[in-house]
Amino acid sequence: MSERSRTTWQDVRADVLDRIRSRDWKPGDLIPTEVELAAEFGCARATVNRALRAVAEDGLLDRRRKIGTRVARHPVRRATMRIPILRHEIEARGGAYAHRLLQRENRLPPAAVRGRMALLPTARALRLRALHLADDEPYAFEDRWVNVDAVPTIAAADLTQLSANEWLVAQAPFTSGDLTFGALRPGAATAAHLGTTKDHALFSIERLTWNDATAITLVRLTFQDRKSVV
Amino acid sequence: MSERSRTTWQDVRADVLDRIRSRDWKPGDLIPTEVELAAEFGCARATVNRALRAVAEDGLLDRRRKIGTRVARHPVRRATMRIPILRHEIEARGGAYAHRLLQRENRLPPAAVRGRMALLPTARALRLRALHLADDEPYAFEDRWVNVDAVPTIAAADLTQLSANEWLVAQAPFTSGDLTFGALRPGAATAAHLGTTKDHALFSIERLTWNDATAITLVRLTFQDRKSVV
DNA sequence: CAGTGGTCTAGACCACAAG
């Protein structure tokens, strides 16, 4: 008979989402204020605030002080991609992970790499190529540059056991990263490593990692398969 | 002289991030409880809670009741990709958007499409092909299937002016979507539309949109260029 | 200036899970 439990912010969020989806509140509409909604739901304003903030973070509401809260006209869909360490990605699917370091050298990077990493013209960088395997099958080909000035201790690291990615995640702090998706046709060597041919188009992910204004590493991972996101 | 302003949750978050990055708190470490941190920062527990929740949502902390809060051992990096309507994406960069409907027919979809959209074997679907242009240059090629049983009113829609995507966003409610990134080599016709050749590898995004258990639309967008994410 | 969201507080109770 009586309402035993209090109104939770999830309750409010669900109700708000329903009203948006049912077009009870239409795109561009101004919705009631937090105070009004709190009265309607019989809860504290903070609870409404929590709910509306969550919905706004999903991009379905636009909130502005003094103005109020509007239903977003063009909800920008956001897809959150999880980027686990490859070993974890493979092991999470029950596969056996292995990693093979193919190349390791200290050299002057090409101009394109130097530019993207904002390296000095005279700076050398560590060039790594590696293959990631799932159940002994090629899973991804890695082509990496590491700014050795930013991470000098990597010179002494054994990267045949622990992958460069795991070593860097554990040893080198970073503050931000860029991500670029693309497609490419592999060179003969890459194709051979991945067990495919030059005729195929491969999906690639490039990650450029920064510690403040210092580039740490630029890595391109090339996959045979497509990648799904939630 | 005196501390004029109160401690904000952003202050706490910044401090927590510093301690994680400086390895004052190392991966796997249990950090102080909310009560302890609140005492240390001289603020309410709710403020600490807000800050720790934000950091945990970024994946750098693991929080569990009774256990406490730990620094994540393997912070799963999350990249949030914004997926705007193509017209907005182009216009946001100062380009002039145009849209050309190339094909529109009602037909039985191939088995692969039928399977992914969970359509009945006898169900027809609306097949659309379109080209999106930026400053009169080909920008993306669209290949779309629409479940007409789920969105019957699209049969009467003029999709030469408003793109199918914008029409659907405005008219067809949806509850969830899947996203798949991939690479492909275009067929001769697609290559011609995009002003490229079959020799190039193209980046593609597939989106499958659901309204509860009913598929609304399956669309594949093929781009010449790479896509960057923050 | 006024109205709206943003946040802090102090206290309270709940929910979960290790022991």
Place this chain on the structure above:
DNA sequence: TTGTGGTCTAGACCACTGG
């Protein structure tokens, strides 16, 4: 059972911004 995070409340003040 107990300790920890999760949440709600009622009230207060702040911050931004349109008028």
